[in-house]
Amino acid sequence: MTENYSISDLAKEFDVTTRTIRHYEDEGLLLPARKGQKRIYSKSDRTRLKLILRGRRLGLSLDEAGQIVNMYTPGSDNLDQLQALIDKIEEHRRKLYQQRKDIEMMLKDLSEVEKICLQAIDEKRGT
Amino acid sequence: MTENYSISDLAKEFDVTTRTIRHYEDEGLLLPARKGQKRIYSKSDRTRLKLILRGRRLGLSLDEAGQIVNMYTPGSDNLDQLQALIDKIEEHRRKLYQQRKDIEMMLKDLSEVEKICLQAIDEKRGT
């Protein structure tokens, strides 16, 4: 087992270009193994990519997305750093709350607009 | 009444630069009245700005944000266009659902990471 993926495997699965994936590597967000020249992506590489893309969908910069992903593998022994990490988590959490609020409001607004549209259509029909 | 605002009023309120607001005007997303040279923003101008910024926080491009805001003032008499608008609403709604899912997952992940951090800190303390 231990599932491996080629670059185009992942590109297809997540609907991005290979260029994008290589770019993430250039920026230090991914570091796949090599078999000769070719990149071999492990299950955990795939997970990292998935998390990065999730961050991007939420409007994060690559840098921010990278920081979030790095949270997942603390690897830090230092108390201060762990505390700093927790602070960052809290900060990001607040952003997510705000975003969720934005989404709820926008959904509500969209329903309003839709209602108005449907009424307008109905009136047209009545003519 | 009828509340009016200067450009810096809005800039302060929404924590953006005046440059940003003027840029939105350049791109046709805002069209404030003038008093001499100066821009005068009405209540509805302010609302438009608020909606645009909300869209931006959700990762929309200026263009997309503009389209959404324009939904709020259909102004269309045409049945087909109303139907098209409803379709766009539905499409955007799907995106918001996806985003909300992303947020929930990330919040869950953050909680996990936090838990691990706290445990690590606890162990350190135990030493």
Next chain:
DNA sequence: AATATAGTTTACGTTAACGTAAAGGTAAAT
């Protein structure tokens, strides 16, 4: 053996969303 397919590196190009600087206008306060 030749063609197709998928991979590689290097490097310049593009676009959106402003930043920033220059050069100036207007109105109130000192």
Next chain:
DNA sequence: ATTTACCTTTACGTTAACGTAAACTATATT
């Protein structure tokens, strides 16, 4: 009257996140 505080337009600059093209390698298929 001149300093202060905002406002204006014009226009070039910047950055992130890739796109795109060129030139090359390796493997597999016909």
